[in-house]
Amino acid sequence: MLSAICRLPLASRAFVPAVSHAAVYCPSRRLHQTTSLHGKIVFERINEHERPHLMTIENGKKVIPTFSAEEMATRMAKLRSLMTENDMEAVLFTSYHNINYYSDFLHVAFGRPYGLAITHDSATIISGLVDWAQPWRRAIANNCGNLIYTDWQRDNYWRAVQKLLGHVRGKVGVETDHMTIVNKPKFQQAVPYAAEMLDISVPAMQLRIVKSDEEVAHLRKMAAIAEEGGMAQVKAMKEGAADYEIALHGTQAMVKSIAKTFPVGTELRDTWVYFHTGPNTDSCHSPPVGLTVKKGVVSSINAFPMVGGYYAAFERTAFLDHVPDENLRIWEINCEVTRRGIELIKPGVKCKDVAMELNELFRKHDLPDARPFGYGHSFGILCHYYGREAALEFREDIETVLEPNMVVSMEPMTVIQEGMPGAGGYREHDMVLVTEDGNEDLNTIGFGPEHFVIKH
Structure with a gap:
């Protein structure tokens, strides 16, 4: 009831x-x-x-x-x-x-x-x-x-x-x-x-919170398309390239993929990319503003395909050429929290308990106040202008218990103030399906320094 x-x-x-x-x-x-x-x-x-x-x-x-x-x-x-x-x-x-x-x-x-x-x-x-x-x-x-x-x-x-x-x-x-x-x-x-x-x-x-098998299949296709959009951004990441130019590469790749994957009549609209670099990485939702990519400066790859009102995402921290030492330290901490968060996603677990354990992990690294928002959210009919299944978010006040066929994100973020060592925003984001005995990561491309230090 x-x-x-x-x-x-x-x-x-x-x-x-x-x-x-x-x-x-x-x-x-x-x-x-x-x-x-x-x-x-x-x-x-x-x-x-x-x-x-x-x-x-x-x-x-x-x-x-x-x-x-x-x-x-x-x-x-x-x-x-x-x-x-x-x-x-x-x-x-x-x-x-x-x-x-x-x-x-x-x-x-x-x-x-x-x-x-x-x-x-x-x-x-x-x-x-x-x-x-x-x-x-x-x-x-x-x-x-x-x-x-x-x-x-x-x-x-x-x-x-x-x-x-x-x-x-x-x-x-x-x-x-x-x-x-x-x-x-x-x-x-x-x-x-x-x-x-x-x-x-x-x-x-x-x-709406528990997805049907058809919804899961739909989101699985979209997760793959999101990765295409992310990797198109990687190819376009060159020193001096403007954020909006990189974003256009990602959007174009996803729209073309949607047209190939889904039937004629599927609405080819609302798919978008937020590529951030430098100080613009402090916000998850910063649009491109004309900043250019520089070697050794943090960037954030974000790809968001939209099909039938449904949202998918692929988000990765990236550096061009090399990573300064303090940036690498912060990045690796955020990746550690992300991996632990994915491990915690399983049936019977309360959303708030996931958030509380990950809070302790940030405290261990002396970064308890560097996190700007919850650790993840539900997928479904939503975008940056509408929708939200607020009862399925990894926050300290959410009592919802995870069930099979829920689809959630795990996306811890760490922000270091501009002017400080390691400045910038760090965020990895995977789409995770809750299964009968654990979870399935719908994203197939890894994250962290071993994957996203870009050398062309």
Whole structure:
């Protein structure tokens, strides 16, 4: 049984000026349909003088999905079981990760809200007209429908919510970590008969943490592609080479590999590289800034392929030509912690216990305060702009017990302040699958001075 869902009382149903009375869905709306050989468009409008509020569009051919129909049906069955256990009649997902997880559609918001409305017998993507029929082409998972709202009247998004969920009289699950203060009263007006709002964000995260065999296979392919991106950066690491030039080599290698590995229709987007050098290595998420590679100065190779919203990574500390003595000492300490961290990953181990033991290892080397973040995180639908399975991170406050088919990173980092001996950031990063009796490192390329002192 999942942990109890936080119950949030509904506020008073006072009129919200941002949503006019016209926002309430009216069954008497006029429908107008146009059909061609390749699809159709159905407009919904209040009267013939008003531009459409909502519409459905079919255009082009459905794409090959990221996962099988059986995989997606299993996800939906588990969600609906959760809904039944908690007396939920419907769920409105509004986050990138949950919309993608249940529909295989990854939206681009650009300031517009998106959603996935799920009941016990239907699932519908809510999207902006700016995407035209793209959501429909991807929405073959779980027999998802697609309801489009236009920009031509304010709050047409909530008209779509009203149409899909306005009849619901029981409890409705929402992502309270994604529901803003502005949108909560709009939701309440669009779904006026809902008895209660329940927080679905944490229970939904718990459903995503343990990966299916198909997800593991997907991430395994991506781990190999990440290594290709990393080694392309190694080839481009020459004295005087700019960080952005090296990053471009890595990104290009991965995009080409994704196109070869996955079917036509797979979205070739969002794959990226952060190549850092010198003082820019103190942050995991520093973008290229125009710094150039120098001999004997720390650099950080980072490759992040994205396929179907899923994230993979390959990260290595590297030096060109040689490593100064103090840099070598710090680097070897960080590698020692990384190796021990990988050894600790096995079923039955608490995340917090991994973090606590690795803390002691840093203390032994008199570097207890050089670590800027936790030791690793879960993989799945996430990137640098969305998603996070925060219950599966190697931090001192995480009680989660590791289980087979969890996929996690082990990535200790040590940062030495600029101007001090050994200055820079040191980070190795491996993708690790928890197995029945231990773990499997999904990365095949080693780390440390024996592998990444680059001599061309």
